[in-house]
Amino acid sequence: MDFGDSPDEHEFRLRFRAWVEDNNPHLGPSSASDEYWEAQPVWHRSLYDAGYFGLAWPEQYGGHGLPSVYDVILDEELADAGAPPRPHLGYLVQGILRHGSEVIKQRFLPRLISGEDRWCQGFSEPGAGSDLASLRTRAERDGDEYVINGRKIWTSNSDVAHWCFLLARTDFDVAKHKGLSVFALAMDQPGVEQRPLKMINGTTREFGEVVFDGARVPAENMIGAPGEGWPLAMTILSHEREPHELGFAGRYRKTAKQLTAIVHQDPTRFDHEQRRDLAWAIVEANMLQRHVSRRLSDRLDGITHGPEGSIDKLLMTWVEQAVGHAALSIGGVPHEGGDASWLNVYLYSRAQSVMGGTAQIQRNLVATRVLGLPS
Amino acid sequence: MDVRFSAEQRALRDSVVQVVDHLGPRTVAQLDDRERAAKLDAAVAAAGWRELRTAADDGAPWSTAVEAGIVAEELARGLADVSFLGPSLAADLRRLAGAPASVAPDTVAFASDLGGPTRGDDGPVAVDTAGIATALVIVPAAGGYTLAAVDIPDGGGGVDLTRPTVPVAASMARPTPVATDATIDDEDLTRWTALGLALTCADLVGAMRGATELTVTYASEREQFGTPVGSFQAVQHLLADAAVHTEGSRTAALHAAWAADALPPADALAAAAEAKAYCARAARAVCEIAIQVHGGIGNTWECMAHVFLRRAVLSTDLFGGIGTNLARVLEHHGIGHLGDGGADGLR
Numbered sequence A: 001m002d003f004g005d006s007p008d009e010h011e012f013r014l015r016f017r018a019w020v021e022d023n024n025p026h027l028g029p030s031s032a033s034d035e036y037w038e039a040q041p042v043w044h045r046s047l048y049d050a051g052y053f054g055l056a057w058p059e060q061y062g063g064h065g066l067p068s069v070y071d072v073i074l075d076e077e078l079a080d081a082g083a084p085p086r087p088h089l090g091y092l093v094q095g096i097l098r099h100g101s102e103v104i105k106q107r108f109l110p111r112l113i114s115g116e117d118r119w120c121q122g123f124s125e126p127g128a129g130s131d132l133a134s135l136r137t138r139a140e141r142d143g144d145e146y147v148i149n150g151r152k153i154w155t156s157n158s159d160v161a162h163w164c165f166l167l168a169r170t171d172f173d174v175a176k177h178k179g180l181s182v183f184a185l186a187m188d189q190p191g192v193e194q195r196p197l198k199m200i201n202g203t204t205r206e207f208g209e210v211v212f213d214g215a216r217v218p219a220e221n222m223i224g225a226p227g228e229g230w231p232l233a234m235t236i237l238s239h240e241r242e243p244h245e246l247g248f249a250g251r252y253r254k255t256a257k258q259l260t261a262i263v264h265q266d267p268t269r270f271d272h273e274q275r276r277d278l279a280w281a282i283v284e285a286n287m288l289q290r291h292v293s294r295r296l297s298d299r300l301d302g303i304t305h306g307p308e309g310s311i312d313k314l315l316m317t318w319v320e321q322a323v324g325h326a327a328l329s330i331g332g333v334p335h336e337g338g339d340a341s342w343l344n345v346y347l348y349s350r351a352q353s354v355m356g357g358t359a360q361i362q363r364n365l366v367a368t369r370v371l372g373l374p375s
Numbered sequence B: 001m002d003v004r005f006s007a008e009q010r011a012l013r014d015s016v017v018q019v020v021d022h023l024g025p026r027t028v029a030q031l032d033d034r035e036r037a038a039k040l041d042a043a044v045a046a047a048g049w050r051e052l053r054t055a056a057d058d059g060a061p062w063s064t065a066v067e068a069g070i071v072a073e074e075l076a077r078g079l080a081d082v083s084f085l086g087p088s089l090a091a092d093l094r095r096l097a098g099a100p101a102s103v104a105p106d107t108v109a110f111a112s113d114l115g116g117p118t119r120g121d122d123g124p125v126a127v128d129t130a131g132i133a134t135a136l137v138i139v140p141a142a143g144g145y146t147l148a149a150v151d152i153p154d155g156g157g158g159v160d161l162t163r164p165t166v167p168v169a170a171s172m173a174r175p176t177p178v179a180t181d182a183t184i185d186d187e188d189l190t191r192w193t194a195l196g197l198a199l200t201c202a203d204l205v206g207a208m209r210g211a212t213e214l215t216v217t218y219a220s221e222r223e224q225f226g227t228p229v230g231s232f233q234a235v236q237h238l239l240a241d242a243a244v245h246t247e248g249s250r251t252a253a254l255h256a257a258w259a260a261d262a263l264p265p266a267d268a269l270a271a272a273a274e275a276k277a278y279c280a281r282a283a284r285a286v287c288e289i290a291i292q293v294h295g296g297i298g299n300t301w302e303c304m305a306h307v308f309l310r311r312a313v314l315s316t317d318l319f320g321g322i323g324t325n326l327a328r329v330l331e332h333h334g335i336g337h338l339g340d341g342g343a344d345g346l347r
Helices: A007-023 A034-038 A040-049 A069-080 A090-099 A102-114 A229-240 A248-265 A272-300 A309-331 A341-353 A359-370 B007-023 B034-047 B065-077 B085-096 B169-173 B186-221 B233-262 B265-293 B305-317 B322-332
Strands: A119-122 A138-142 A145-156 A163-169 A180-186 A192-196 A207-218 B107-110 B125-127 B134-141 B144-151 B165-167
Touching: A007 A069, A034 A040, A040 A102, A069 A248, A069 A272, A090 A102, A090 A229, A119 A207, A145 A163, A145 A180, A163 A229, A180 A207, A180 A229, A248 A272, A248 A309, A272 A309, A272 B233, A272 B265, A272 B322, A309 A341, A309 A359, A309 B233, A359 B233, B007 B034, B007 B065, B065 B085, B065 B186, B065 B233, B085 B107, B085 B125, B085 B134, B085 B186, B144 B169, B144 B186, B186 B233, B186 B265, B186 B305, B233 B265, B265 B305, B265 B322
Parallel strands: A119 A163, A138 A163, B107 B134
Antiparallel strands: A119 A145, A138 A145, A145 A207, A163 A180, A192 A207, B107 B125, B125 B165, B134 B144
């Protein structure tokens, strides 16, 4: 059992560290402003062009075919340098890898991984949140195409997306979980209208609302088989619950590090409770990074994500919200106006117990599927 | 980076599980079964687990803290009423001091709050004393520290029903010097403290696992309103939280155990302090959940839930609990000893 680097891993770490030193875009607190989100595509391309994105994904689709632990090294170095975390689209990649045909993989994965194509994920609807399978967006066959009508919400990056990973109902006569299919739908067409959602921290560039009014998608753009939408969505969501796939441990460690630096500047400003909040943020963020190492090591035995992904989602949530509390406590609130970045980091942290499946749904899954309690 | 257990480590874990499942107490009443406890002690002695931290020929310990942590975790999970932590820490002190391994296992005397080894007149208590007659004391000497041994009087009690503590103040006046080949220095003590923290973390993780298993079983069987109480979401969510606390703690404890031997002393201590703060908070939460889900019976002496909580309280206090260790974390980041609260104002 070894948390340390192998010689190859160490060499990679030093090489990447040197690259980050020259290429850190210095974006400020993560997820806290529209500027941060606007800079994401450039940061994605920068990492990809230098050969540092998609480390663990297959080479034929633009990845590097390395063991997943290299992503841990990447996350650690990004955090230590105060650089933004890697773009978190691993769950879409995993969904397409697992369920897409070879044609679909060849067609979509390289440009998704390289960042040339931006994607949004059209799952949740105004009437279908935790009960996702009850969604009502319709995809009806019309010749070689499907016609889409419905409405999606909490759609990440819908404002910049070229493609929507759309979950829609294709069969209305079967049980709700069985009638769903997934499409790669082009966003740039008359039947698609996108509008931003303003989040509680004021950002308008992460989430959107999308209305489909007679939008069209070629039948060949279906990902997986007709009716495979639910298992595909579960693949995506289970990966979306994994801290590793998201690279969020790096984001939390970066925030804790920046808050530590603030205390360093003028220690006398901070009382015991504030320092205690910071200490917990450090403890929690470091724990999560090590937890990712543990889970990825399990993967070397061929153990893939199961219901314990919900444990990890809850762990990640507790970490993000502890870090959020430290941001509020140390970063402070600009009552006289001024920089609200740390307040916004805190406010953003409240979403973590909702997105990707609420903390309550995760607890249901842990209780019944991990602990085996009666349902 | 490969955080999996080796085949040997898995085999070690399996053998501890086997012994504890066979000879550990299954009920509170069985804690009084001396014949069973003696068999358990004999099995642990025969397995040599208390000698994992004794010195090999090169002076390094026979086994890393990861192996010692594996034993600690599984012993705690089964509420094994047998000494392990104390003898392991004593063996490591002897190793650091270049002293011969003890013929009969000994343990260590702590200050009365158990926050660290005794400095003399701080109400010293020997910990984890089942079947043990002497406790080591760390004594200042030229250029560092050396060791002495004090007798442990009969008796013993304390919060933990599985690991007694015994006051040794009366014996402190008559210490027996321990023959040593080396002086223990501050870096040695830092690393030893990291080992102690890591092993208490492993113990806390075991207690959490045991308490959760006990409670899941109970909640699956106990019926109210005509259905197992474990089918109610309110109960399920408590137990789900227990599982999350336990998994996070397991990660932190494994890392601390690895770090205790693999990292420089200051970094090993920081890793151990992070883990201890995390595990201590988690263990109290998990054991309280265990008592709550057991309901009325959980508040009676005969329910095993409080035995886990009591064990967790002792392991929490050893080498300091949440406040002490959060202060260590801050100090490691250069922002300790600040503000208006005195030395380590978090404590």
